[in-house]
Amino acid sequence: MKSILFPLFLSVAFISLAQSDQISTNDGEVVIQPITHGTLVLSWNDEVIYVDPYGGADGFEGIADPTIILITDIHGDHLNVKTLAAINTSRAKFFVPQAVKDKLPEAMKSRTVVIGNGQTVVFQEIEILAIPMYNLPESPDARHTKGRGNGYVLTIGGKRIYLSGDTEDIPEMRNLKNIDVAFVCMNLPYTMDISQAASAVIEFQPSIVYPYHYRGKGGLSDVESFKTMVENSGIATEVRLRDWYAR
Template structure:
């Protein structure tokens, strides 16, 4: 993979910090919100990912044009937060299990994408990637096929959003990922070692550990950074405080 020439801008304001990644056709702005929630901006598109934490958390954000929801759990599909947002011009991109739970008339429209399928919406290509727990069992918190990770294609870059997953073969097989958001919180997803091993295999240009609050508190993201860079020193591991 050809490594990108990246401009990094860190701006601290309130609960947010911005990273700006240039592309040939405009900047991608990354706004971490909390836990597994973030906002991506690119030209005229404003993409909310798993809106959670209450609508007030988005007071400083532009109104969404797209909303991606990965799964049915309350830290991903959070109806209280959705109810407080202005979604009149937002297309909701969801797996079928989420669509089944959304109230009629949610957003401008709802587009259902299944695992391994793609849709181009508002000129943004979105590919749904499996996300699930291992081993696959009947009582799994995240059975294969119910939820989606996503690859969002913006300005020639590929942005991977893991959703709630373990280090599944589909993640390890990813190619040419420019920016990755990877979860790590036991007992719901995977531990730091699993996440680092997977990232070292698919080698995104940049990776953000996110969704790292578990039953025992916050995962050791410094350890994640160390483990990734021992095996894949060219991967830019960016640590941000998602739990201010």
């Protein structure tokens, strides 16, 4: 059994409490740290998960080095080799789709596990389920084709955390069940608009949802309106707005 005291140490020593949230699990706390755009850190006991590390090393200052790195897709705001080279990944295991592994530096490939849509792996008591993320309508020339990238559902201490990656309002998202925390993208023309995102969230009803990855060609999406749509629907989902673009 992992110590329940260690995540509290992480939250004080490695992560600014002013910028992070904590979610209780049946074995300690998950600390959620927004970084920028689609990048975040999840810390649980002695595991530190970097999701789509991007934006350079400065964004991770004061945060423990990763033990797990999840990458959703090949685009530079998800697979960012410059950032990977700037942070200390020496103790990290990578979990990525095949298209991402193909583009990783050779030195990182030996520590990489390929996981495809529909597959599940368990590492350090964390279950990692890869699910589709793609654009609609499906087409060979879409920015995000089905099967190339992964969204992820992590089960950590009994809590289920959904990371959408770059997706539109797809059936696989709407059909999710028992999600405790969801990170849902919304930026045109790359993923979906706030109405599509809100409609999907209203259907799968996570306990908590964070709008993230909300900078598009027209600037930042109106996440306040997204919050209003979800809250006016009458579902019990808590919408948490955080500033992903402070730096």
